[in-house]
Amino acid sequence: MVDFGFGLVPSSRMNLDLFDKDKYEKLAAIEPDVRICMACGSCTAVCTAGKYSQTSLREAIEDIKNAKPDKALEMLRCCQLCGKCSMVCPRGINTRNLILSITKVYSSK
Amino acid sequence: MIYEGKQKIWSEYQKEIPDDHYFYVRSCIRQSFFPASEATFLDITRNVLGKDIFETEHHTTCGGIAYHSDTIPQETVMTIIARQFALMAKHGYENYVCSCITSFGLYCETMETWREYPELEAKIHENLWKSCKLEFAKPKFLVHASDLIYKYRNMIAAQAVRKLVNVHTGEPLKVVEHIGCHYSKMFPSKGVGGAEYPYVLVGMIEAWGGEIVDYPERRHCCGFGFRQYFIKGNRGYSLSNTHKKFESMEPFKPDLIITNCPGCPYFLDRWQYVIAESTGKTYGQDGHGIPALTYEEVAGLVMGYDPWDLGLQTHQVGVEPLLDKMGVEYDPAKKYLGKNGKDLGSPSPCACLK
């Protein structure tokens, strides 16, 4: 193969066709609240870990739906489960269990 | 795909293209990469169809590449354009036809800008006078050379010796049409068929017996993108763009790509080589590429021009399988002979691309 000094760059476009429906349904069976996020960002705004790291439950939910589960796990790995997000969520999402469940379901390959 | 739906859109985007008497300006890139295309254009229009197409050696670049690469300001490019218009007026022409899509886009942009800001036009008059002591008049009709071939497509078909048909199967060739971005994406009304379903090349393909391929990434840029190509560090983006198009058209198994822009045939052609040599992937049949030709080259082929006279040997992707399919006779030995019959030397063979 010839090295031209440049090559194909990966697309930043998310491909929803790669969305793993089975895994998502598994997650939704454990914690159905994953369905009802409306991306208001309250959880991220109050996040204790978010002060020091890139932590966002809102983004993690989004990432899962956008077929980027690894990114979702990255968004949650610094979480301290303090529960502030559950107190501020306007939809009453059971955030701590959602975080644990996402980690459980998507950590296992 | 509902054909009637497209026809409806085409009917809404029709522009007036005068039949004759044009002032012709060349394309910097095409002169260098595909010089035979412009020669073929002039030959077909002047000699075969008997049209009055005037050109002068005094015209220059339109400045588009420099403009789009952010190296010259708009007023400068407008003044260059004004000079071209002045040359046209000087030679008594009102219809302006350009070979280059970048130029076409820039002329449209300039004329629209002047329409919105007449004071800018006045300033350009002043600039041109100061710099060249010339007065310009805007063209009455501005068309792209492909518009003209589109206009003459049926005349060409009438004189054609062959069609865009696979002579072995009798099936029409599957043709991908690729329009230069600046042809109609900026001003859909300035292009035949608009921006979403441009008809300018489709009309030729239909008239000459081919079958059009509508693949998902048909709207996507060829990957030229000026700065994306000029700076080596960015070339990966350019390449990836082209790659995306080929991945998308691959399932449709096209026989041929036809383009109307200087950069597109170049990048659609050369990047196939780069993709093949760096990843091993080829998109044509049996390790070949998909030939990416200009509309003049295709017109020349159906009219029975010799492929080497059309400059098809300047393409990286070999055109022989296409010529075979179309039943074009050619002498492989003459592929790399110059006009004077001397051997120009042949390029070193590719590892992956046949």
Add this chain to the structure above:
Amino acid sequence: MKNNILIIGGGPAGLEASAQLQRMGYNVILIEKDSSLGGHLAKWDRLFPDGVPADEVLSGLIRSTEGVKLFTETEIRAINRLEKSYNVRLTNGITVLSDAVLIASGFDLFNAVKKEEYGYGIYDRVITNADLEAYFKTGSDKRIDHPKRIGFVHCVGSRDEKSGCRSCSKVCCATAVKQAIEVKEAFPDAEVFCFYMDLRLFGRHYEDLYLKAQKEYGIRFIRGRVAEVSENLDGTLIVKAEDTVASKPLKATLDLLVLMSGMRPSASGKAVGDLLEMTVEEDGYFAVRSGIAAGQRSLLPGLFLAGTATGPKTLPETLADARAAAVEIDRYLTEIFPDARNYKQLVRERW
């Protein structure tokens, strides 16, 4: 003597206003250009937010218009303003001398063909909200064949200056959520995506509908406008949009794409407006005397407006607007119209 009132348009607004004015004792003449009454409502299957059948609502409206003089397949040929009244010549040859005219000309659905990038009328599996309602009503549409992945595009022809409409059409968000639920009910295995710019679910129970769509039907809401649709070899569609919440472009392969065509001013309404030399605002809808205090009065005395002729409205808003117009007409015909001597002055003061 009973005053004649001409009502133009036999949709929900025209029907409701007719019924109210008829009850008040006026002589109501209702004209409708189509052969049947109901306008868009007649073409709709069920209504948000509760899924009430449109037929039920429409037949209720029609029942209540008993006694109204009704001319279908009738338009206005010419209209003259006399000193106080309007002399209207109809296409069926009848001439009406009307003391008040109510324009309830409604709206047209945006012609989705104009959004070329969505390929409506070109791609086999792109349909509109109206097509989907027709499918729900009739149960057949050759474009809908057990789709597994379905997308809804909100704001088609709304909030889009390029398609000639800057404003919001108000009903599409709720309609999209309603239809997304219905389509999921029809095809339970399907994945359903709604591409929205803002979710404008302002009304009572609308938010519940949204929550239900997420929670019970698993409908995915993606904030971002679909910008490009392409067709694959197998007829499936590739949709490109940006997930603006994730700040990333995305693509998805879909089996069916539903375009939520918005509301545009009615073309036939505009023709009537032209005959009357009525003022039309930049958005194409008729101007009213005061958007807050006199939303049913046009700028011309004796000429009233109701329903979506004055801008996008939901069905209950349209009906309320029609009732308001009836009250306004009654006020005009009792307070201003009879006083022949002071008519002009009263119009100046009270119109």
Add this chain to the structure above:
Amino acid sequence: MTPLNYILAVQAADPEVIDRIPSGYSHFVIPFTIGITFFLCWIGVGCVRLLAAIPRTDRLRFWKSLFIPKNIVKNLKDLFGDCLFHVKIWQRKPLLGYMHSAIAFGWFMIILLGHIEVALFVPARLNVTRGGLFYPIFYRYFVWMNPGHTTLRGSFFFFLMDFFLLYILTGIALAVFKRFRSIVLGMRHTTKPSLADRIALYSLWMIFPMRLLAESFTADLSGGSFLTVGVNHLWHFLFGEKLLFTPFWWAYSICLGLFFVAMPFSRYMHILTEVLWILLRNAGIKPHHPRKGVAEAEIYACSSCGLCLDACPMNVQKKNLKYSSVYFIRFLRRHNEKKINAIADKCLMCDKCHALCPVGVDAPALRRAQRITVNNSLPYEYSYLALAGTAGAAAGLRPYSAAAERGWTRPGPDSCPADTVVPEVLYFAGCMTHLTPRIIKAVEKVFKAAGVDYAFADREGGICCGRPLMLAGKTEAAAKVIEANKRMIEESGCKTLVLSCPICYKVFKEEYHFEGIKVVHYTQFINDLIASGKLQVSKSDEKIVYHDPCELGRGSNVYIEPRAALDKVGTLVKAAKEYDESVCCGGSLGSLTLDNRDRAKITEASLDNLLVNDPDTIVTACPLCLKTFSETVSNSKHLLTDVKVKDFAEMI
């Protein structure tokens, strides 16, 4: 009166008791012997297995504890109090306590007295080879009372045996009654028995009536007292001279055998496991695994009595009853992984079931252990905590500067610049308190009023205390957070750490192991301020009800201080259930899976509990309770009540 089919051995002397059957054996003992043998083997193997599963150090500690005098006393006290007399149940529900103690203590006494009798009258029969396993149980069958030779001693035993039999029978009668009408005994919810439970239960019910029948049928031979002899006369009256008693001894033996075979598979196993659990518990050994070792003793010590059903705040909804501790333990016994996890995750960890458990089973700890097995291994990335925690130390700054570095601010116009004084008192608000700024504001106001020299550790936000992670079973991750926080607090050089969140308080007190830093909850701290006269308060006639936050009350045993302080500013009224019986607000971080609506139901029940005496104000001392109550009193159900919800510090 002598039955004809018996030939009595000629007795040399005139003994009181004559060994009626020289072999000391009859076939009817077989069911019992099989049952008891199986049971003893089971117990033996179980004990060995259980002790083997305990870590070595714990095992050693256990053996040692059995010989420490203080422990011996406690063990005896607990064994008699909990296992036999069921003191805890007595205290709560006297009738239920009577029932339990009647059966347990009564049976224990019958067995004990039976053996004493044998020891006194036919000592040789105690030898296992001579029927020692069953002889004392069926003593009355094998002996013949020498008429006329009955001594006072004999009569005394006859009386005692009959007395305790009657005692048991009254207990059984109550038990039978309870099975059908539980509410009378003060229980709203009872457990659903399993098959083994049923077998054991019905055989247990039958044992004592059978014993009465058997002994009363032979009472004319083997003697008896008021009960057996009395009934014996009745039988003679009914059936005449000849009484066929062998079937009843068979029945008695079968009931016993059945019971002992079913017992290991039933909840009645608790009768014996409880002993082991008490010994282990008193030795201070904690479970490391939700099912093995100590936990096993604990699981089997559960009597499935169902008191925890009434205790559980989730019982407001019938559908959530299945998540109560008793079922958790039942599924732990059955190794039903799916249900174990579901129940473990649902619990609010309010600890009420533990507080009320007659056996002291710490189900919340078991649930946490279960969560550990699932969640502890989940990945996490806490390297950033180093940045959060050691900014000052990394810069080589002195402790107080580290405080300044972190932006800890000292309020008050006349206070010295922040970087010159080591704060005496450090206030740590915690994550949740930051969502209820009114607490912070009130605490600072109180501190200023009392002239407390303090620094505010997390004014700009800190990191979590680690308790939520522990509650979720992520102990390893919690340790990291604790470590980072500990370093930060220690660097400050403070002497007292004041916390306004009970969740923080519990973990700071139990897991941080500070040296030289006193950890207090602000209720305690403020109460001290008032008591020492540093803070002047005035009493109003506002009717206050105090809600015990779970982590503060049951969790950390702080009940008195907040009440003492509140009593000085208002009039305390009682809630329906208080102190260790207080009802969780529903906002607890303990539950992982309980959803919003279910929580709301609990909150409403908790509010109902607080509002019985029509208070003006609900006062709590936890940001979570405060937020939960505040949001709920303003919603629909409680819209009409104008009760205010205030934080403890606000009230002061």
